[in-house]
Amino acid sequence: MSADNLLDFFKFAETSSVPQPVPCAEDTPKPRQPRNKTAKRASKACRSCRARKVRCDFVYTGAPCTNCKLDRVDCIIPDRIGNKAGNGFTKPKPLEAAEPNGEHNNGRGDIDGLTGQPRNARSRLYQYACGLAAGVIVAGTTEQEPRQPPTSDWYKSPSQSSRPSRPSLGESIVDLAAVPGFIKPPLNCISATDLAYLTSQGALQIPSTQLREELLNAFIEHVYPFLPLVNVHELASTVASGDASTGQLSLTLFQALMLAGTAFVDGEYLLSAGYSSRSEATKEFVEKVRLLCKYDFDSDKIVTIQSLLLMAYCTSGAMYKDNWRWIDMAISTAYSINLHYDPMTIDTGPGSDSAASKRLRKRLWWCVFMLAQQVTLSVHIPCKAPNDGATVPVLSEDDFEIAMLPPTVRWPGDEHSLLRDTNKQRLLAVMCVNMCKLSACFENILGLQYQTSNHGWDADDPNKRSYLIPRGEDVDQHKMKWQEDELEAMLTQLPHEAQNPARSAVDDAVDVHISLFHMFFCTVLSILYAPQMFPRNPGGAGASSSSSSDSSSSSTTTTNTSSSSSTSTSTNPTTTTPLAPGPTSSPGEKILNFRTISAQAACAITTVAQRLVVHGLIPLLPSTSVSYIVVAGFTHVSGLQSPSYEVRAPCLHQLRQCLKLLESLRENNAGAQSAISFLEAATRRLGMFAQ
Structure with missing residues (x-):
């Protein structure tokens, strides 16, 4: 096989570059000032020009800018989250029960006609x-029903009565005036117009109690073990309480957790909620998280990184081209808050100096790194987050939350669920550590x-x-x-x-x-x-x-x-x-x-x-x-x-x-x-x- 054939493999998953935004129309030029004239800064600049502190003409020429053309480097625009051209979504077949394939392959044969073992x-x-x-x-070497949460009415807005209904989802969506108390209210800087727009787009809609519990449980069982980007016990206690007594959860992160669960939850729950396919549910929650990130619904950068990672981990198919974009944004945000430094040796700021917060920062950085390597393998584009310069040590078992969920906390599942089995938690923590080393x-x-x-x-x-x-x-x-x-x-x-x-x-x-x-x-x-x-x-x-x-002609x-x-x-x-x-x-x-x-x-x-x-x-x-x-x-x-x-x-x-x-x-x-x-x-x- 020639090297050209191997080259085709690395060009298999082509990803489109960052979409070109339409150059914004500037106001009519102002009259020239007779003196003390200073050059106006470009309204937008690519990452390369910003780092070199040179003027970028991206707004006028589109991507790539002239500097990146001449240097033959990627013209990456740190655009606002969510300004992408189209969704490119194709609805797959309806959910069906997976039919196990009983064929068990033992016919590998001697692929290269070689026997014996290397040294x-x-x-x-x-x-x-x-x-x-x-x-x-x-x-090797060794071995009762959930309580109905109280509600709050901070989501009410004057345009609520004109909000488009979602009849296809039936009763699976809770009314906006009945949002669980464990969800943080929006920031004061969010205008009423933006809030009304997010409401009309469904970004503030919360799944029904049964669906959201199953989605969260699917995230904890199937995503969290190799992507430990939250304090899972704190998350379970907050959601199970139904109010703000044990803390509050960002709506952006909550919708991202819902998105992560759609890929692994039993399809019957999605069908009963009104979704015709798993892909439809994934598309809807991706759009919710994208809008919430775009409008800065939460100012916490940690929440932004967590949400971007979950979007990159859970999207596929027509939306898979955006994975590298989400990863790139997560990496940029991580560097902006010094997430690549050892949290034990730097000042992480007020409210983040506890041991649990430092462990979370350490795990979150390795989640960024691991997922970046996985996306590199998928799209065959050089990794943009090299570990050079990072001082975060490799994860250890002590960096994970290994504890049994208190029996007073009601959570779906039996005693064998992950949150109630410390042996499973310890084993999966060790596997995650090895996954970090392998990455x-x-x-x-x-x-x-x-x-x-x-x-x-x-x-x-x-x-x-x-x-x-x-x-x-x-x-x-x-x-x-x-x-x-x-x-x-x-x-x-x-x-x-x-x-x-x-x-x-x-x-x-x-x-x-x-x-x-x-x-x-x-x-x-x-x-x-x-x-x-x-x-x-x-x-x-x-x-x-x-x-x-x-040399081997003397043998058979x-x-x-x-x-x-x-x-x-x-x-x-x-x-x-x-x-x-x-x-x-x-x-x-x-x-x-x-x-x-x-x-x-x-x-x-x-x-x-x-x-x-x-x-x-x-x-x-x-x-x-x-x-x-x-x-x-x-x-x-x-x-x-x-x-x-x-x-x-x-x-x-x-x-x-x-x-x-x-x-x-x-x-x-x-x-x-x-x-x-x-x-x-x-x-x-x-x-x-x-x-």
């Missing part, structure tokens, strides 16, 4: 991938194996973005070995309960999060070795492959080589001797070994996801899981170029499984359709689609 840390990673793909446990490792691997390229950049087209391309053979092998050792050490430090991603007797939510970690781990493995599989020097790679074939091998260097690069010899790259290994042997580990990692991703399908847990996967399956599918597609049928057959079988998995994810993740189209297009180019 050292790479050997451990290879054994790990093989164990997951074969379903083998990896050895940091992923960032290092991107910097080691890939570089930013402006290939194809068009200064007149703002939609052309920089993207990542592999460095090829220019990688420092010592740094690569260090990354392998770091990944291997991470495996040995996993708790015993998290060693096997197969379904356990703990809990569905726990099983899904453990599976997500292993899928991301295998994705990082594939990304680590992918550039080495397809070196950028085809002639050298072809020669190496030929020499490798000649079947080698098919081509005189063309490009064909030699994509050839997978079949041998019975393990090829472990070491100080004496030839480049061809290293390529074969990289293909082996990457292929086994791709098989492991497919197998772990299939287990979730068999047990009916596929609807609980977030939108980030689509990227993992795409990486696995791309690896299987690369194996289809082998001239050996014994190599192509299992790759084709695995590719079918990836397509079936993406089909299963289409209901809850609209972005899966784009992934299906990408893999189908890749197989068409190889003439394999009919098979």
Whole structure:
């Protein structure tokens, strides 16, 4: 497989740049002043010009501005939140019960025709991938009804009687005069006109008691474990009280929490609330949060970051192009309040100096960092939030709230819910810590194996973005070995309960999060070795492959080589001797070994996801899981170029499984359709689609 094919993968998820706002019409020029004339500042400036303190002509020319055109850099406009062009929303099919796929894949075969195992840390990673793909446990180290809340009437406005009704939602929406007491009132700076507009757009509408409790419970069970951006016990106590006795919650954050729950709540609750599909509910809550952020309904920057992260985490499909925009805004806001500094060493301001507030700031920064890496993997655009300069230490178990919810607090669910089970809280906290470490490792691997390229950049087209391309053979092998050792050490430090991603007797939510970690781990493995599989020097790679074939001719091998260097690069010899790259290994042997580990990692991703399908847990996967399956599918597609049928057959079988998995994810993740189209297009180019 050529480097151009690999390049297509990184250009798979194209995102549109920040939309060009229409240049605002300035007032008629004022008469020239005879003296003491000072240059008027531009009404708007891009981020690059603002940082360099130079005049920006974005208002007159649109994005990109002249300075960014000449410098060939991204022209990022720090526009007000929510000024986007259209929603681009497509309504999917109505909610249906997820039908488990009973097919269990064991037909991976020997993808590269290689047997045996590499040595050292790479050997451990290879054994790990093989164990997951074969379903083998990896050895480790160890093991009453809700009360109706009182109401307040601060939402009443003169235009309330003319507010458009929402008959499709029926009784699921509480009247605006009956807002729960735990919701903070609007700021005094919010004008009556803005408040009336937000009311008319439905941004102030609150779901019914039953729906909001189920949505919050879905957030706590399925989003909070890997995105711990709130004090969850304080949140539950505040909502359960129904009044302001235990504190108040920002309406912006509340609507964002509702949005996060729409992706995981039982579809029956959404259907009974009047929504025709899960996507319709997601679209409505995204619009609510966007409007509240746009009109600065809450002045707390922490709330703004939390809301932006939840929007980036929960949107997919036609709205998925906005994910990077929400992340970029969250990063900018985080830096503006010094969130990237260790909260234990700086003054966080009045009201934020408590231990709980400092722990929240620490977790929130790592949520920004982790989600930025996930979005980078999805859209293949260089991360805009490098960890350089940040002094926040890595998370530890002490940074999480591990306590049982008091029995006096009424909360939906039984004694096995997350808030009432400290063992589950502790296990998921450890998994979140490992997810932080893996995200940091992923960032290092991107910097080691890939570089930013402006290939194809068009200064007149703002939609052309920089993207990542592999460095090829220019990688420092010592740094690569260090990354392998770091990944291997991470495996040995996993708790015993998290060693096997197969379904356990703990809990569905726990099983899904453990599976997500292993899928991301295998994705990082594939990304680590992918550039080495397809070196950028085809002639050298072809020669190496030929020499490798000649050296193994004495054993029982079947080698098919081509005189063309490009064909030699994509050839997978079949041998019975393990090829472990070491100080004496030839480049061809290293390529074969990289293909082996990457292929086994791709098989492991497919197998772990299939287990979730068999047990009916596929609807609980977030939108980030689509990227993992795409990486696995791309690896299987690369194996289809082998001239050996014994190599192509299992790759084709695995590719079918990836397509079936993406089909299963289409209901809850609209972005899966784009992934299906990408893999189908890749197989068409190889003439394999009919098979």
